[in-house]
């Protein structure tokens with residue numbers, strides 16, 4: 001058994017840590033305050049090869065693996081969650097679905113620009129009436145000679161509003177099985193397709209740098225060739241890549257929690273009350289100790305899930321446990337970090353206040369905590 005990161009993973013960690021601390025962290029307050037996506041940072045991440053770490057070079061990637069990808073996501077999220085989530089949605093989910101299920105033609109056309117970071121992909125599963133019960137989605141796709149015609153609405157879609165977002169991978173009903181259940185297929189829908197409409201931008205509690213939009217397909221026409229993978233297994237394909245997304249959410253959570261610990265240790269050593277730095281009060285030190293332990297456990301869990309994925313082994317339990325534990329841990333750590341900062345922790349200029357507000361979303365996206373427990377419950381029941 002070897003718990004050490006390999007040299008290539010350490011290189012990724014050190015490179016992304018330096019980048020996140022020097023370039024991203026100082027911009028985090030501005031990103032949240034203005035709600036403007038830091039496109040210039042995204043371009044730099046692309047140049048450093050971060051957008052396609054786990055894919056072969058012939059498809060625009062860096063020839064790395066999923067452990068490396070997630071080490072990168074943790075460090076980037078330690079600088080700002082918005083950019084960690086970019087890697088999650090675009091690389092772990094969209095690019096992976098294109099890589100695993102796409103035809104050679106589709107990979108050349110859509111995967112390469114995304115893996116190189118020239119374009120961004122969005123993922124469209126959730127609908128107004130289909131969230132946790134994603135299989136009840138109502139968007140329909142009908143084949144009309146050489147084109148698929150899509151009608152329906154997707155909601156809460158991350159990153160589709162960005163100028164360089166090129167496609168959304170959308171799930172749609174294409175028929176019925178013998179037993180009456182819907183057949184769900186996956187489609188590559190370019191933003192430029194006729195009948196594609198970018199709907200409203202949602203006003204969120206926090207995480208303002210990441211735009212979340214509604215997407216409306218109104219007789220939206222795409223070429224027949226834009227069907228992705230097996231037409232009978234579109235839903236299963238989406239779920240398969242979401243499993244990696246869950247490892248990514250765990251890595252984001254660990255990065256955010258680590259940032260809270262960094263800030264809290266620094267603050268506690270500087271802030272003097274009752275004649276000494278508050279770090280020396282046991283009540284404060286115990287909080288810091290609990291934070292450090294929880295972060296390390298969550299980190300070990302996401303790394304194990306990513307490592308199993310790299311081995312081609314089943315990791316449903318490990319990825320689900322990583323997402324559940326890390327997302328709940330991040331909210332608690334962020335809350336304790338605000339507490340350690342006292343009144344200053346409630347002020348927007350302090351990083352812990354922003355992380356506290358944003359961390360909640362990690363328990364909701366890509367399957368709520370309840371859904372993660374349902375998956376684990378099913379594993380226990382088997």
Ligand SMILES: Cc1cc2nc3c(=O)[nH]c(=O)nc-3n(C[C@H](O)[C@H](O)[C@H](O)COP(=O)(O)OP(=O)(O)OC[C@H]3O[C@@H](n4cnc5c(N)ncnc54)[C@H](O)[C@@H]3O)c2cc1C
Nearest residue numbers: 123124125126131132133156157158364365366367368370
């Ligand atoms: C900021 C943001 C970005 C997002 N980005 C994307 C995106 O890019 N693409 C995308 O497709 N989706 C995206 N989502 C959607 C997200 O995945 C869903 O919000 C999530 O899956 C939950 O669905 P819902 O909101 O409809 O809640 P619901 O499913 O309505 O759940 C409401 C509550 O009921 C609970 N619940 C539901 N069913 C059960 C059950 N059987 N047992 C116990 N409890 C249950 C849930 O856990 C939750 O607490 C995003 C959401 C947010 C907030």
